[in-house]
Amino acid sequence: xxxxPTDLPIEYRCETAPxxxxxxxxxxxxxxxxxxxxxxAELVWLLEHPPxxxxxxxxxxxxxxxxxxxxxxxxxxxxxxYHGPGQRIGYVLLDLTRRGRDIRCxxxxxxxxxxxxxxxxxxxxxxxxxxxxIWCHDIDGREAKIGAIGVRVRRWVTMHGFSVNLDPxxxxxxxxxxxxxxxxGVTSLARLGIDISPxxxxxxxxxxxxxxxxxxxxxxGCKV
Numbered sequence: 001x002x003x004x005p006t007d008l009p010i011e012y013r014c015e016t017a018p019x020x021x022x023x024x025x026x027x028x029x030x031x032x033x034x035x036x037x038x039x040x041a042e043l044v045w046l047l048e049h050p051p052x053x054x055x056x057x058x059x060x061x062x063x064x065x066x067x068x069x070x071x072x073x074x075x076x077x078x079x080x081x082y083h084g085p086g087q088r089i090g091y092v093l094l095d096l097t098r099r100g101r102d103i104r105c106x107x108x109x110x111x112x113x114x115x116x117x118x119x120x121x122x123x124x125x126x127x128x129x130x131x132x133x134i135w136c137h138d139i140d141g142r143e144a145k146i147g148a149i150g151v152r153v154r155r156w157v158t159m160h161g162f163s164v165n166l167d168p169x170x171x172x173x174x175x176x177x178x179x180x181x182x183x184x185g186v187t188s189l190a191r192l193g194i195d196i197s198p199x200x201x202x203x204x205x206x207x208x209x210x211x212x213x214x215x216x217x218x219x220x221g222c223k224v
Contacts, residue, residue, distance in 0.1 A: 008041035010094075012209075014202045015047035021054065021072050021083060024091065028159050031093055035157045044209065045091040046202045051084040053176055056150055063177035076160040078132060078150035080176040086168035086188070088201050090114075092161035096153065099216040103153055106216060110162050113212040114147050117205045118164070121194055134164070136187065144187040165189065166196055 024047065034040035051069040056078030063080050064071065074081075083089060096106060111127040114134050118125045125136040125146060134147030147164040165188035173186045189196050 010042045010044060010209075010213075012206055013043065013045045013047075014199070015045075016198075018050050018085060019047045021049045021052045021070075021074075024049065025072070025074065028091055028093065032154055032157050032159050035093060035095055036155050042095055043091070043093040044206070045089075045093070046198075046205070047089050047091070048085055048087060048198065049083040049089065051082070051172055054081050054083060055079070056081070064175070065177065066175035068175050069172070074150070074160070076150040076152040078148075081148050081150060081163070082168075082173050082176060083163060084168050084172055086190075087163050087165050088198055089163045090161045090205065092151075092158055094158045094216075096156040096158060096216075099213070100218060101156060102216075103151075106153075106158060107149060107151060109212050109215045110149055110151070112215065113205070113208060114149075114162055114164060116208050116211065117201070118146070118189075120204050120208075121189065121196060123189065123192060123194065131184075134162075135184075136192075138185060138187045139191060139193075142185065144185040146187050146189070164201070166198065166201060 031040055031043055035042060053064065053067065053069055053071045054074040055071060056074055056076050059079045092110065111134060115125050123136055125134050128135055132149055133145045135143050136146045138144035147162055149162050150160050152159040165186065167188055167190035170186055170188060170191065
């Protein structure tokens with residue numbers, strides 16, 4: 001008999017201290033298995049990592065330019081990504097058997113969740129077909145990446161999620177070709193002149209979670 005999905009409400013966990021990437025990855029994998037077994041609630045986990053480069057399943061060796069930090073195989077989709085202090089991560093572990101079994105809708109839902117949250121702080125941002133991430137105009141008017149998306153789905157339970165640059169050291173991104181895209185830069189809310197604490201970001205994001213979940217349920221539509 002297949003495990004039955006738990007009826008527990010989604011857990012929202014907000015960390016105040018950095019969590020090592022390998023520790024978070026192990027906990028995510030364990031929670032993913034527990035959700036699949038019907039033994040744990042779904043989870044939205046908001047946190048930061050010490051400096052680390054993570055390699056997705058499509059990462060190319062030539063895009064690791066300067067491995068000045070630990071490099072970890074993340075076992076998610078995508079290429080190389082930097083995580084570090086000042087960048088807020090959202091790990092989203094949901095059971096898609098309860099939410100439409102539509103991976104594209106899930107990814108677009110994540111993008112829109114971040115876009116809507118950024119809009120609440122006065123930042124216009126967008127997703128671009130064929131170019132992974134969340135984009136906005138930098139201080140020089142050029143398009144730049146302010147957030148990254150990378151997911152994995154195991155037996156319809158999601159892992160990983162998104163990151164948003166609040167106030168990281170942007171020079172740390174120069175050790176890689178972020179997400180394999182060379183022609184665009186990376187920016188942050190701080191670079192755009194917007195000072196937001198992790199707590200403020202988390203509260204704003206969680207406040208918009210119902211819209212994200214309704215989108216997955218088809219109640220507000222899903223861009224595909």
